[in-house]
Amino acid sequence: MVDLNPIVPPTPPATRGATREQVDQSVRTALLTGRFIPGKAVTLRGLAKDLGVSPMPVREVIQRLAAENALEIRANGRVQVPEMTAGRFDEILTARLLLEPELAEMGLAFLDPADVDALEEIDLEIDESLGTGDAEAYMRLNHAFHFTLYRASRSEILLPLTDSLWLQFAPYMRTVYGRVGTRNLIDWHKAAIAAIRAGDTSALRTAIASDIRDGMGLLGRDGLNGA
Amino acid sequence: MVDLNPIVPPTPPATRGATREQVDQSVRTALLTGRFIPGKAVTLRGLAKDLGVSPMPVREVIQRLAAENALEIRANGRVQVPEMTAGRFDEILTARLLLEPELAEMGLAFLDPADVDALEEIDLEIDESLGTGDAEAYMRLNHAFHFTLYRASRSEILLPLTDSLWLQFAPYMRTVYGRVGTRNLIDWHKAAIAAIRAGDTSALRTAIASDIRDGMGLLGRDGLNGA
DNA sequence: CTTGATAGTTTGTGATCACAAAATATGCAA
DNA sequence: TTGCATATTTTGTGATCACAAACTATCAAG
Numbered sequence: 049m050v051d052l053n054p055i056v057p058p059t060p061p062a063t064r065g066a067t068r069e070q071v072d073q074s075v076r077t078a079l080l081t082g083r084f085i086p087g088k089a090v091t092l093r094g095l096a097k098d099l100g101v102s103p104m105p106v107r108e109v110i111q112r113l114a115a116e117n118a119l120e121i122r123a124n125g126r127v128q129v130p131e132m133t134a135g136r137f138d139e140i141l142t143a144r145l146l147l148e149p150e151l152a153e154m155g156l157a158f159l160d161p162a163d164v165d166a167l168e169e170i171d172l173e174i175d176e177s178l179g180t181g182d183a184e185a186y187m188r189l190n191h192a193f194h195f196t197l198y199r200a201s202r203s204e205i206l207l208p209l210t211d212s213l214w215l216q217f218a219p220y221m222r223t224v225y226g227r228v229g230t231r232n233l234i235d236w237h238k239a240a241i242a243a244i245r246a247g248d249t250s251a252l253r254t255a256i257a258s259d260i261r262d263g264m265g266l267l268g269r270d271g272l273n274g275a
Numbered sequence: 276m277v278d279l280n281p282i283v284p285p286t287p288p289a290t291r292g293a294t295r296e297q298v299d300q301s302v303r304t305a306l307l308t309g310r311f312i313p314g315k316a317v318t319l320r321g322l323a324k325d326l327g328v329s330p331m332p333v334r335e336v337i338q339r340l341a342a343e344n345a346l347e348i349r350a351n352g353r354v355q356v357p358e359m360t361a362g363r364f365d366e367i368l369t370a371r372l373l374l375e376p377e378l379a380e381m382g383l384a385f386l387d388p389a390d391v392d393a394l395e396e397i398d399l400e401i402d403e404s405l406g407t408g409d410a411e412a413y414m415r416l417n418h419a420f421h422f423t424l425y426r427a428s429r430s431e432i433l434l435p436l437t438d439s440l441w442l443q444f445a446p447y448m449r450t451v452y453g454r455v456g457t458r459n460l461i462d463w464h465k466a467a468i469a470a471i472r473a474g475d476t477s478a479l480r481t482a483i484a485s486d487i488r489d490g491m492g493l494l495g496r497d498g499l500n501g502a
Numbered sequence: 503c504t505t506g507a508t509a510g511t512t513t514g515t516g517a518t519c520a521c522a523a524a525a526t527a528t529g530c531a532a
Numbered sequence: 533t534t535g536c537a538t539a540t541t542t543t544g545t546g547a548t549c550a551c552a553a554a555c556t557a558t559c560a561a562g
Contacts, residue, residue, distance in 0.1 A: 064352050064553075067516070089525095092544065102517045107544085108338040115339035117435055124524060125291050125544045139432035146373045205366035205443070208344055209436050216432070291523075294546070319514065329547045334514085351554060352514045 068105040071095075075109055079118055079129070079215050080191050081184045082222020086129040090119070118215035132220040137264070140217050144260050147210050148194070149253035154201035156244055156252055164244055167196055171237045183225045187218060190263075193237055194256075197244075217264070236262065295332040298322075302336055306345055306356070306442050307418050308411045309449020313356040317346070345442035359447040364491070367444050371487050374437050375421070376480035381428035383471055383479055391471055394423055398464045410452045414445060417490075420464055421483075424471075444491070463489065 075095070078084055092110065096103040110127055113119040120130040130136075170193045177185040191214060198207055236259035243251035302322070305311055319337065323330040337354055340346040347357040357363075397420045404412035418441060425434055463486035470478035 064350065065348070065515070089543095091542080093542080103544090104516050104518090108335065108515095111335040111338045112342040115342040117432075121292070121544090123291065126524085127544085135429075136431050139430060142377065143374070143432050143436065146377065147370070150369065150373065202362075203366060204360075204363050205344075205370050205440070209370065209439065212436065212439075213432070292545070316513095318512080320512080330514090331546050331548090335545095348514090353554085354514085 067101055068108055071099055071101060071105045071109045072112065074099060075113065076118075076215065077188075079113070080218045081187045082219055082225075083184070084129045084219055086219050086223065087131045088128060090127050090129070092127065113215070116212040116215055118212065129219045130216070132217070137217070137220075140213055141260070141264050143213055144210070144264075145257055147206050147213070148198070148260060149256050151198040151201055151203060151206050151210060152240070152252050152256045153249050154203055154206070155197045155199070156247070156249060158200040158202065159197070159244060163196065163200060164241060167193060167237075167244070168241055170196065171235075171241065174237065183222060186225070187222060191218070197240070221263075234258070234262065294328055295335055298326055298328060298332045298336045299339065301326055302340065303345075303442065304415075306340070307445045308414045309446055309452075310411070311356045311446050313446050313450065314358045315355060317354050317356070319354065340442070343439040343442055345439065356446045357443070359444070363443070364447075367440055368487070368491050370440055371437070371491075372484055374433050374440070375425070375487060376483050378425040378428055378430060378433050378437060379467070379479050379483045380476050381430055381433070382424045382426070383474070383476060385427040385429065386424070386471060390423065390427060391468065394420060394464075394471070395468055397423065398462075398468065401464065410449060413452070414449060418445070424467070448490075461485070461489065 084090060092103050092106055095110075096106045099106070110119055110121075114121050114127075117130070119127055121127055170189055174186060174189045174193065177183075177189055194214075198210060201207065236255045240252055240255035240259065243249075243255055311317060319330050319333055322337075323333045326333070337346055337348070341348050341354075344357070346354055348354055397416055401413060401416045401420065404410075404416055421441075425437060428434065463482045467479055467482035467486065470476075470482050
């Protein structure tokens, strides 16, 4: 059984589609913080019971996440987080490098000083989580850092695509963070914040791209199945 | 009521999830050939009746397509194809220019002569559809051309992302094709085929990028709401 | 004719059911 | 113990139901 923290009592839904939305958020958060084990089956009724809802909204959410390739519905109907392969890993890296610097640049135009302070605050908490070795907090905060920047762009297209990418690699990152640790050589987040403060788009793009490369490259493709 | 051509009789499903798969394909095809009108409500029971199935698999498919931003579930529960805005249009163009040349290049490595012949055949049919002014055939064939090339890449990441993009702009293209016609100044498909035959990745990327720019640029952002 | 309340209908949502396929457990034979 | 057929349970799927919210049609009042 997976721990999906906001387990709510069987309360009647307040607004239209609220139950589904709550399930969606819970499962997404669980995926992004690595609480599902890739390859392990996730059952519909199990999730429903964990979240205190009927299987119905869970079914819809699973279809939703399957459409984003965050979950895999196999031929036998079994639902699971897809296992990572070397080919997928390389392609995700490629896609992130194409989309995320673009998103960061778009976000830069809209960031106000308060947003930058928020980014800095998140980065400090990241340093803390690295100190205590709290992998789940690290994953949550790293996601928050990137998407605070990206969301500022008000993007309606690139942002959802990037959402999908994170949902696809995050569960796998958890399995390797435990193995190799989470400390990077260079803190590209601080470089990004400096670039934002300076309004230097080029430096920001470089910082984001480098952060992506380091983050995924460090724990790289070791132990993955062929290209 | 929308015409979703393969309306099957209420036959019991053959394999696991076959009904859902059939609904999914039908609705996707309808979206890609512009048979849904953006902004017009699409009802669950209506679709189900058109396809001769229960509302159940339709619900799942709608959630799927909503996750890909191909359908929009509004706050009141109404389901519709999102209306295009200038901001979305520009971003889709940006995203296509980032992803599709990459996909084309990846596909080039795997294309064999038979595939190239198939591409040429599709392009001939496109010319036909332009002659007869059959917008729906044009849309279907244009999609087939691009994705025959892209699918060759065996991509598991960029390809689904691009799928989502096409689902988002295709319904809107239909509404404008009727207005401005479908004939481009330069046939970039032929340039792409030539580049493929020559194994010239750079020329192929240029041809695809130009095709995208022309296709979306010609009928551009006229009559769209704000930035 | 226009306006606005109201009755009727349609719609999405969450829950439940029936069923077959799949996974798991059980127990017997070698 | 090991291998394998069989029984039991679990699981996803498609269908149906009940309900409230949303939409539409109707019709009286101005």
